[in-house]
Amino acid sequence: MIETFFLGTGGGAPSKRRLPAYLFRRGAFNVLMDCGEGTQITMINHSLSIMAIKVVAITHMHADHVMGLPAMVQTMSMYNRSEKLYIIGPSKVQELLKATFELTHFYPTFRIEYVSEYEDKEVRLTPFPTKHVIPSQGYILEEKERVNVDKERLEREGIRDWRVIRQLKEGKEVKLGDKVLKPEDYLIKKRGLKVAYTGDTSYSDRVVEAVKGADLLLHDSTFLDDVNAEEYGHSTVSVAAEVAKRAEVKRLALVHISGRYEDNEELERVARKTFKWSFAPKDLSYYVLRQG
Ligand SMILES: [Zn+2]
Ligand SMILES: [Zn+2]
Known part of the structure; x- marks a missing residue:
């Protein structure tokens, strides 16, 4: 299960909508995507733990995406965090934090490791290139494929020897009597969930490629069709829907909405003309994905 919190x-400029920040939570694994101004206060006020964040992934250096981070790191220290924090993003994120720490006479109580991607036994977080007015990247968070033995088939064929089962699970062929058991016949592969976040971007084939088949896509949807979004390195709601359609994702969340639009229904109405499974999440709403 992956929960997405639309913080x-x-x-762009502050409006009734809060600045970009999205928390993906999978059990104890929490990753924060972007950290607009006010993110930590929003989280604290709504009982979402900033201490539980393991990875922060920043898409690009525009202020609306990153200025909440130095203050959040300082708060983690005030709470005596000791666990390492992983940060993924442009190298300038490190420069920003370093300069802020120096200028504000602050030393974190925990280690920060700057990485280009993150992987553990169960999940993988990888960047992909996007198309904005400054260098930028989006992120894919995916659960790793799980492999289980086909218990019914083993039972049916009377295979109970755990050494045989273990070898099959390790992907090895096993000779049993006069038969050779092939692992692919006895293993069931279960695809993991995949969520994607573009950050700020105009239309890009590379985005379509990267987000292919995602269970949930959060795509830049800054404007309706009344603005030439591409000129500003952004997308319209219709472009986001087109990307969702081409990439055959399951659900599209319209995000990074300009302050000029207050009516979510209008955004949804326009997006659904191209891609039916679009929605415009409200601030502080969340979406739960379960493996089908
Ligand atoms: Zn932005
Ligand atoms: Zn931007």
Whole structure:
């Protein structure tokens, strides 16, 4: 199960919508995507633990996506965090934090490791290139494929020897009597969930490629069709829907909405003309994905 918390669905200048920040939670694994101003206060006020964040992934250096981070790191220290924090993003994120720490006479109580991607036994977080007015990248968070033995088939064929089962699970062929058991016949592969976040971007084939088949896509949807979004390195709601359609994702969340639009229904109405499974999340709403 992956839960997505839409902490701030706006973008650019502050408006009634909060600035961009999205928390993906999978059990104890928490990753924060972007950290607009006010993110930590929003989380604290709504009982979402900033201490539980293991990875922060920043898409690009525009202020609305990153200025909440130095303050959040300082708060983690005030709470005596000791667990390492992983940060993924442009190298300038490190420069920003370093300069802020120096200028504010602050030393974190915990280690920060700057990485280009993150992987553990169960999940993988990888960046992909997007198309904005400054260098930027989006992120894919995916559960790793799980492999289980086909218990019914083993039972049916009377295979109970755990050494045989273990070898099959390790992907090895096993000779049993006069038969050779092939692992692919006895293993069931279960695809993991995949969620994607573009950050700020205009239309890009590379985005379509990267987000292919995602269970949930959060795509830049800054404007309706009344603005030439591409000129500003952004997308319209219709472009986001087109990307969702081409990439055959399951659900599209319209995010990074300009402060000029207050009516989510209008955004949804326009997006659904191209891609039926679009929605415009409200700030502080969340979406739960379960493996089908
Ligand atoms: Zn932005
Ligand atoms: Zn931007």
